[in-house]
Amino acid sequence: MFSPCAETGLELSSNPRFRQPSHPPPPFQAFPKGAVLAQDLLKTSLYTTHLAMGARTVPFGGWDMPVQYSGVLAEINAVRTAVGIFDVSHMGRLYITGPKATEFLDWVLTGSAHSLAVGRARYCFICNETGGVIDDTIFYRLEQDRYLLIPNAGNRNTVVTWFQRWLAEKFPSGCEIGDRTMDTALIAVQGPQAAKLVDRLGRLSDGSPTSSLRPFSWGEGLLKGKKFFVGRTGYTGEDGFELVVPASNAVSVWEALVDGGALPCGLGARDVLRLEAGFPLHGHEIDEETSPIEAGLQRFVRFDKEYVGAQVLRQQREEGVQRTLVGLTISGRSAPREGYAILGEGRVQVEEVGRVTSGSYSPTLDTSIAMGYVLERYATPGQTLAIDIRGRVIQGEVVPLPFYTRAK
Amino acid sequence: MNPNDRRYSKEHEWVLVDDAAAGKATAGITHYAQDQLGDVVFVELPKLGAAVKFMGKMGEIESVKSVSDLFSPVSGEVIEINERLLDHPEIANQDPFGEGWLIRVAMSDASEIDNLMTAEEYEAFTSGLS
Structure with a gap:
């Protein structure tokens, strides 16, 4: 997720004076082949809003993303004690639809799709044949044969290519992958007061409050009169929600959340929050050369089904690492x-x-x-x-x- | 924004000669430096009595997401360090030109300061940086 700016991605300053010293030598190449030019970076539908609100941005996973607004410490504190919001639209929105969608996901994911009830979500890994982690993901079962899967920003294209390969090889015309990353926004609302805030702004379609969702479940409803998808998920270690809205509604939803008392937060705070919560970050704790077993994350790995990498993972579990x-x-x-x-x-x-x-x-x-x-x-x-x-x-x-x- | 009473280094430290007769000066980091670093969480300063060299490394400053070396804008002996800053590094953000000072030095060569930038020159220097 951090590539191509692996170890320098979240420093505030573009001035080398205020970046990491070269001792010890960085473990990964910061810019493997040709640095990313600023004009080539993707921008989310909230980009101009971020700049207008004083955010400082950095290149991250191919996107120009806010790294901080008011200050990393204040933002971390808001998420731990009140409520903070993050534009995480740089992460992918992949919709997987078709009669073989479940069978397909069971083949490419370490977690089980078939045992996931419609309405629920799950965290797991996409592994290669040697058990290395191509990406980690949260996926939501939308219908019997329809899923939403969230890959990391920098891995979206790799994941789509990987999925297409297995579709062609094992599940021809069994399901389709729709990439809706560019025409939707993903906003994370995180913190002990997140539930109160989303309840004030909208309701689920059946009229129940948004906070009636259980952790790792999702719903749909109206927020400020506009349709939205909401999962009770996140990556900060706090209670929270992740909202998918059409890109054209992103600014009004963002502003409503800010007006409701949420503090805008950047990726700098998010990185510390996920570290405090012990969550791995792809490109750091996990990568294509590292397995979920080595990362101590076997609770997100099934050993009772066949899928890409399963043999190696099973062997590692038995023989140790x-x-x-x-x-x-x-x-x-x-x-x-x-x-x-x-x-x-x-x-x-x-x-x-x-x-x-x-x-x-x-x-x-x-x-x-x-x-x-x-x-x-x-x-x-x-x-x-x-x-x-x-x-x-x-x-x-x-x-x-x-x-x-x-x-x- | 950068006070006129002191000089500035290209490494974004300032030095203020506060007792010219005794050859004593105070050094710190600039507003620009603290802004580029973000929330400062840790400062490592030289020990009392240590010798510091003009533009030599004298310590480190860390924010949540980065770490930078501190360079002394003058040569001499460290006669005072900002103890309060060690326990409250956020002062470096809140008041870099005042309460957030780093060290006081008995200068061994006060003429070194002539090599440093005036506030106006420093302003022009930083406005040319990204």
Whole structure:
């Protein structure tokens, strides 16, 4: 999702003076082949609204997206204590429709489509033949033979190509993929006051309040008199909703949410929120070379059906993996950044036992946190490890994920 | 916006000679710097008594999403550090030219300051940056 700006994507400043120093060398190439030119970046239907509201934007997954409005700390705080909104229209909206839609999704997803009831949603992975993660996704069962699937922004084209390949190979004319990313908007409304806010603005078609939706279910209704789709989903670790509206209605819905008290938030805040909640980000914790088993995400993987990558995943579950994703808390506020070495007591001396995949100061917990891969024998909670923060070796401890769980 | 009483470096630090007779100066980061960084969450400063060099690295400043080196705009000995800033790094955002100062230095060569930009020159310099 972060490519092509893997490790630099969410810094505020375009001035190299205020970007990450080159020590240690970045783990991924920032701009693999030819930097993305500003005029080639896609813009969401809310783009001019963001600029008018003072947002600062950065290239992200091929889009020019808001990274912050009022300030990352204030935005994180709004989502944890009140309500914040995010334009996440850069993520894809793929509609999969046809008599073989369920069978097809069961083949390309690690989660089960056939056992998902109409009206419900599920988080899982799209894996390749070696169990690596092409993308992570939330998909909604709209009807018996119709689904909405949300891929990450930077992976949308890869996912569509991957799906087309398997459709042609295994399910010819079994279903169709409709990409509605460009003519719809996706707005996330997140935080403990999200339910109150969406209830004030609209109702579901049957007249019931929007907040009557259970987590990981969806509905349709009228918001400010306009039709909208709403899932009780999100990626911040808070209660919340994700709204799909026609692109032409996006600005009025956004403004209504702001008028209703929501704080506009950017991708900078979103990245810290998902990290605090222990959620992986594609291109960081998970990628085509990393399996959900290594990432400790087997709860989103079915082992009782056949699909792309299933054999490898089953084998990894039985035989174990060499390295595994852990959460680390680090004393102080200096943040481990992606690519930094994780150090442990080896048999002879202190040695590198892993690498950080994401790290940040966590304002919610008031300590620094990180996720990273370490050798299996260092992965037990309570294990003391250290992180080399640009030459300073700072003590840390393996902790169970997530770092943050909301009070229910 | 950039006070006229001090000089500015290309690395976005300022230096104010507040006791010319004793050769003492205070240094900090500019408004432009704090704006580019975003919310500052961690500041690492040199120790009291440490020697700092003109445009040499003297510490680090981190915001939620980035980290940058701090460079000393003068050479000399560190005679005071802003302890309050270490516990309340947000002051660097709120008042970079005042309460958010970083260190005080007993300068070893006050003439170095002549190599730095005036407020007007710094204004022109930053307006040419993205």
